[in-house]
Amino acid sequence: MDITTWALQLRFNFLIQLTAYVVLFISVMQSGISGVQGAPVRITLQTLQNCRNGSSFNMTTSCCPAPDVDLNVPVVDFVPKRHGVCRVRKALQCLSGEELRIYTEKLTTAYEIMRNLPASDPRSLMQQGRIHCAYCTGSFTHDGLSAAAYFTIDIHFNWLFLPWHRTFVYFHERILRKLLNDESFSLHFWNFDNGADATNSTQVETEGCFKPGHFVPRIYNNNSTSTFDSNRSNRTLVPNIVADLSIPGSEFFPVIPVRSADEAVPRNREAMQIGMERGTIPRDFFGVTFKYGDVRNLNTTGAGSLEFQPHSSMHLWIGGGVMLPATAAFDPIFYMFHANFDRLWHIWMETGDNRKLQPTDPDWLDAEFLFWDENQVLRRVKLRDTLSIGDLGYSYEKVNDAFWMEDARIIASLASERRRRAFQL
Numbered sequence: 001m002d003i004t005t006w007a008l009q010l011r012f013n014f015l016i017q018l019t020a021y022v023v024l025f026i027s028v029m030q031s032g033i034s035g036v037q038g039a040p041v042r043i044t045l046q047t048l049q050n051c052r053n054g055s056s057f058n059m060t061t062s063c064c065p066a067p068d069v070d071l072n073v074p075v076v077d078f079v080p081k082r083h084g085v086c087r088v089r090k091a092l093q094c095l096s097g098e099e100l101r102i103y104t105e106k107l108t109t110a111y112e113i114m115r116n117l118p119a120s121d122p123r124s125l126m127q128q129g130r131i132h133c134a135y136c137t138g139s140f141t142h143d144g145l146s147a148a149a150y151f152t153i154d155i156h157f158n159w160l161f162l163p164w165h166r167t168f169v170y171f172h173e174r175i176l177r178k179l180l181n182d183e184s185f186s187l188h189f190w191n192f193d194n195g196a197d198a199t200n201s202t203q204v205e206t207e208g209c210f211k212p213g214h215f216v217p218r219i220y221n222n223n224s225t226s227t228f229d230s231n232r233s234n235r236t237l238v239p240n241i242v243a244d245l246s247i248p249g250s251e252f253f254p255v256i257p258v259r260s261a262d263e264a265v266p267r268n269r270e271a272m273q274i275g276m277e278r279g280t281i282p283r284d285f286f287g288v289t290f291k292y293g294d295v296r297n298l299n300t301t302g303a304g305s306l307e308f309q310p311h312s313s314m315h316l317w318i319g320g321g322v323m324l325p326a327t328a329a330f331d332p333i334f335y336m337f338h339a340n341f342d343r344l345w346h347i348w349m350e351t352g353d354n355r356k357l358q359p360t361d362p363d364w365l366d367a368e369f370l371f372w373d374e375n376q377v378l379r380r381v382k383l384r385d386t387l388s389i390g391d392l393g394y395s396y397e398k399v400n401d402a403f404w405m406e407d408a409r410i411i412a413s414l415a416s417e418r419r420r421r422a423f424q425l
C-alpha cells in the first residue's frame with residue numbers, strides 16, 4: 001500500500017472511529033453518567049497492572065509494558081534536585097566543529113545502546129515508544145473505573161500534555177546519560193520555531209545562538225546512524241526545506257504542500273505567535289482539564305494553543321510513524337523536538353506575567369505519573385514537581401526567541417478573534 005492509500009485508509013478509519021466516539025459521548029451524556037469528578041489523575045502500579053490493548057485509528061495497539069517487566073516492585077517518590085548540577089540543552093543548529101563531532105558520537109552511541117536493549121527493559125527505545133503509545137491509545141484506565149466505558153487516560157488534548165511530556169523527555173534523557181555513562185550529557189533540541197537569519201537580526205546579541213533552526217538537524221538525518229528512522233516523510237530528507245508549523249491542528253491527514261522559505265517563514269511566525277499567545281485563562285495555553293473519572297477525549301480542540309497547532313504540525317510534517325501518536329515515540333527525533341516544546345513552555349512562563357496563568361487547580365498540581373528511571377526504578381512524579389526546569393536540573397541555551405516574539409507585546413495584544421479563527425480551522 002503506498003503512503004497516500006494508507007493515509008486515506010487511516011483517514012477513513014479515523015472517521016469511523018470518530019463517529020463511534022460521538023455516539024458514545026451522546027449516550028454517556030443522555031444516560032447521565034458523568035464519571036467521578038474532582039480528583040487528580042493518578043497513575044499507580046494498579047494502573048500499569050491493568051494495562052490492556054488500546055486502539056488508534058481503528059487499529060488495535062499492544063503497548064503495555066512487556067510481560068516480563070516486573071510490576072510488583074516498590075515505587076519510589078521522585079524528589080527534584082533543587083540545587084544540583086544544571087545541564088544546558090543546546091540548540092542543535094548551533095553546534096559545529098569539535099563540539100558537533102563529540103555530540104554526534106555521544107548521541108548516536110546512546111541510541112544504538114538504547115535500541116539494542118532487550119525489549120523487556122523499560123529503558124529500551126521499544127519500551128519508551130510503547131509508554132507513549134499506551135498513553136494515547138486508551139491502554140490505561142482510571143483505577144476502579146471501566147475501560148469499556150472509555151474511562152481511559154490520555155495525555156494529549158488536555159492539561160496533562162505539557163507536564164507529562166516534560167517528564168517523559170526528562171527521564172528519557174536520564175536514561176541516555178546512564179547508557180553513555182556520561183554525567184555531562186544533555187539532550188539538545190531542534191529549534192524549529194526559529195526562522196531568523198542572524199545576519200538580518202535587528203538585535204545586537206552577545207551571547208546565545210542565533211542561527212535559523214527550522215531545518216531538520218542533520219545529526220538525525222544520517223541513514224547509517226541510530227538516530228535515523230527511514231519511516232519519516234521524504235520532506236525531511238531534503239536539505240533546506242523549512243519545517244511547517246502552520247498545518248491546521250484539527251486535520252489528521254492533511255495534504256502538506258512543500259513551501260518555499262519565503263512563504264513558510266511568515267506562516268510559521270504567525271503560527272508561533274498564536275501558539276504562544278498569553279490567553280486569558282489557563283485553559284488557553286494548557287488545554288482543557290482532565291481529571292480522575294473523565295472519559296477519553298479525542299477532540300483536538302481540547303489542546304492548549306501550543307499543542308494545538310505548532311505541535312500537531314511537527315508530527316504531521318515529519319510524517320511516517322511520527323504522524324501517529326501510537327508510533328511517534330519509536331523515533332529518536334521525537335525526543336529532541338519535544339525538548340523544544342518543553343523549552344517553549346518554559347519561555348512562555350518566563351514571558352510577561354504569564355506565570356500567573358498557570359493552573360492552580362489541585363487536580364492539576366496533584367496529578368501523579370509513574371516513570372522508569374535510568375536504573376529501571378519506578379518513580380512516582382507529582383505534577384507540581386515538574387513545573388520548573390531549574391528544579392529538574394537543566395536549562396536551555398538562549399536562542400533567537402525574539403524572532404517570533406518580536407517582543408512579547410505582540411503576543412499579548414493579539415486579538416482573541418485571531419485565536420478563535422485558528423481553533424476553527
Ligand code: C2O
Pocket residue numbers: 132156165311315325328338
Ligand atoms: Cu505525545 Cu508530540 O506527542
